[in-house]
Amino acid sequence: MENGASDNKDPSGFLSEIIGAPVTVKLNSSVVYKGLLASVDGYMNIALEKTEEYVDGELRRSYGDAFVRGNNVLYIAAD
Amino acid sequence: MENGASDNKDPSGFLSEIIGAPVTVKLNSSVVYKGLLASVDGYMNIALEKTEEYVDGELRRSYGDAFVRGNNVLYIAAD
Amino acid sequence: MENGASDNKDPSGFLSEIIGAPVTVKLNSSVVYKGLLASVDGYMNIALEKTEEYVDGELRRSYGDAFVRGNNVLYIAAD
Amino acid sequence: MENGASDNKDPSGFLSEIIGAPVTVKLNSSVVYKGLLASVDGYMNIALEKTEEYVDGELRRSYGDAFVRGNNVLYIAAD
Amino acid sequence: MENGASDNKDPSGFLSEIIGAPVTVKLNSSVVYKGLLASVDGYMNIALEKTEEYVDGELRRSYGDAFVRGNNVLYIAAD
Amino acid sequence: MENGASDNKDPSGFLSEIIGAPVTVKLNSSVVYKGLLASVDGYMNIALEKTEEYVDGELRRSYGDAFVRGNNVLYIAAD
Amino acid sequence: MENGASDNKDPSGFLSEIIGAPVTVKLNSSVVYKGLLASVDGYMNIALEKTEEYVDGELRRSYGDAFVRGNNVLYIAAD
Secondary structure, three states, X not given: OOOHHHOXXXXXXXXXXXXXXXXXXXXXXXXXXXXXXXXEOOOOOEEEEXXXXXXXXXXXXXXXXXXXXXXXEEEEEEO | OOOHHHOOOOXXXXXXXXXXXXXXXXXXXXXXXXXXXXXXXXXXXXXXXXXXXEEOOEEXXXXXXXXXOHHHEEEEEEO | OOOHHHOOOOHHHHHHOOOOOEEEEEEOOOOEEEEEEXXXXXXXXXXXXXXXXXXXXXXXEEEOOEEEOHHHEEEEEEO | OOOOOOOOOOXXXXXXXXXXXXXXEEEOOOOEEEEEEEEEOOOOOEEEEEEEEEEXXXXXXXXXXXXXXXXXXXXXXXX | OOOHHHOOOOHHHHHHHOOOOEEEEEXXXXXXXXXXXXXXXXXXXEEEEEEEEEXXXXXXXXXXXEXXXXXXXXXXXXX | OOOHHHOOOOHHHHHHHXXXXXXXXXXXXXXXXXXXXXXXXXOOOEEEEEEEEEEOOEEEEEEXXXXXXXXXXXXXXXX | OOOHHHOOOOHHHHHHHOOOOEEEXXXXXXXXXXXXXXXXOOOOOEEEEEEEEEEOOEXXXXXXOEEEOHXXXXXXXXX
């Protein structure tokens, strides 16, 4: 992370640093979405662009824009 | 997305851009609804028009207007 | 919907348009309630009149007034 | 309901009309409680008097006063 | 209940009437706690004194003071 | 409890009386944590010191400080 | 903990003391994440750096930065 832990941002602050970047979003159900992080809010509701859906590592579907509801999100990792 | 990630809208802001557009709504239970996105709020409660219900890819039922409660929504994708 | 998607109501706004109308309410458990929509609030807590309970498509029980807690609601469809 | 759907009460408003009346409360677990509705709040937390607990239609237990937490409630029906 | 349903207390109000009294607390998991109701809040978080834990009707454990988190509570009944 | 039920503290008030004391924390998953209660908040988020993790009564792991999220907590009992 | 239980911080206060330190984060699903605690908020949403994902004790994956949603977190332990 740019400023690293020394900065006293909350997690949403760190997330805003990777807006526009490629991310991996894992859901509680283990389904994975990859895409460009267009936007995220305090509930980790996520707007992705160029979205791909992976199930057990296999590409299942591609979308343009997709909005994933935060309560289903396990983690968001910067690729 | 029109303005893309450079814009600092939150996800609801992006969602409002596709009001009136055809969308695919996937629920946590994997049931899929297709229809015109009439309205969405911060909880991702959704009002759809010309709604179709798909289970395992098969059309099960058609409604006029339907209101889907946000906590059941996994994602909303612009068709 | 009367004004259709062009209107910028949130879903509760749309729901208020069908107060008094016959509706189908599907729960997460797939149980279905049919009745007249007497009232609904922001949590999709619902007050129904002349309520019928259907399980697997079969009429199980009839009530006068019934109040269904919103968190159990999957969708509300205008009949 | 006394005023019927024409009234623009929210569901809690309708519930307050049946305070003191005999009700049936079904929980998500399908356990049913019958009793006099002493009080209910916005979360559908319920205070019942002369409470009876039914499991699979059989009377299991009787209590005087019982307080049922709203998140477990599926519906409340006026007997 | 002392004032009965005619009083327009919410359920927490009724609960406060039985502070200090012996109660039975049933959890969603069917585990039962018996003890003196020392305190309860709006979430039905509970402080019990002389607490006993029953599983399938059998006494499993005794505690002095115990604090039970409200979201696990199914009901509280005055013994 | 020091002042007992006559005091009108809410459960958090009672919990603050046992700060620094040895406690047993049982989770919804039946995993048990024992340690010194360093801190607790209104959600029953807990900070423990000298923490031990027990599964089915067997010591599995020891930590220094551990922070347990409140929604997983079933109860906290003063040892 | 530096000041120990005598301090009347809430758990988030204690967590802020270990910002930058190596931690172990266990999820409800028993998946474990190890990394440097970059940031944490009141919901226990967590930003980690140099993140490693362990399943059944085995290293599965390494990330740079990862953001774990609080509702999935069972505990955070300072290594």
